[in-house]
Amino acid sequence: MRMYRGLLFDLDGVLVDTAKYHYLAWKEIAGRLGIVFTPKDNERLKGVSRMRSLEILLEIGGRKLDRKAKEQYCEEKNRIYLNHIRRLERSALLPGVREFLRDARKKGYLLALGSASRNASLILDRLELNACFDAVIDGNAVSKAKPDPEVFRKGAQALGLKPRECIVFEDAPAGIEAAHAGGMRAVGIGSREGLPEADGILAGFAGVRIEAVEAMLAGGDGAAGNPAGSGFAFGEGSPVGQ
């Protein structure tokens, strides 16, 4: 019998590469604040809320702002980000994503989005992905940001499933932590070095089918009930489940 019935997807860095647009927008804000901001610094902003991202940027630059100024900078960052996003096309979807979602739906899995972004609906529209999801939980629907499990718990609830029936796909350490705190298995999208706590790793979705993900989570160290942080990794160039 199948162990899992629902799949919960993060958006930025899992389905679509919007991280570069977040980076460009924050870099512009950093420039206005006289803060040097590098791609390495940007890694710290992945998966965290807009306000928390600004706070990290201010920490990097050793700057402090009052609440009103912080809100203004967040609004300004979003304006810059949206200018990029409005030009987003279907082709911005990461390789294999559309096929993976379609295949999983056909096999009866319920799908939900669990993203920190308040722009998730707009991005799903631009990518013509809205119809793929049974539920969308985004930054507008939660009060606590990842690593709090709220976004994934609400996703599982919206699908009518128990946490242990769901697999979370995440590219950020805060998201892997959120999945585990919510009682769910977490597949990291990226590398084992970047996501040491994930129950399994995929370099991406190209050539991957859901059966291979289930096998990865059930096999060897990744078996259900074993401590998180173990699990298999499928590296680039060795797609599975074809």
Ligand code: B16
């Ligand atoms: P917004 P995810 C996250 O999306 C991004 O990874 C993170 O960099 C961003 O700050 C956050 O959304 C908020 O986004 O400014 O659009 O509300 O990875 O959880 O899908």
Ligand code: MG
């Ligand atoms: Mg992400």
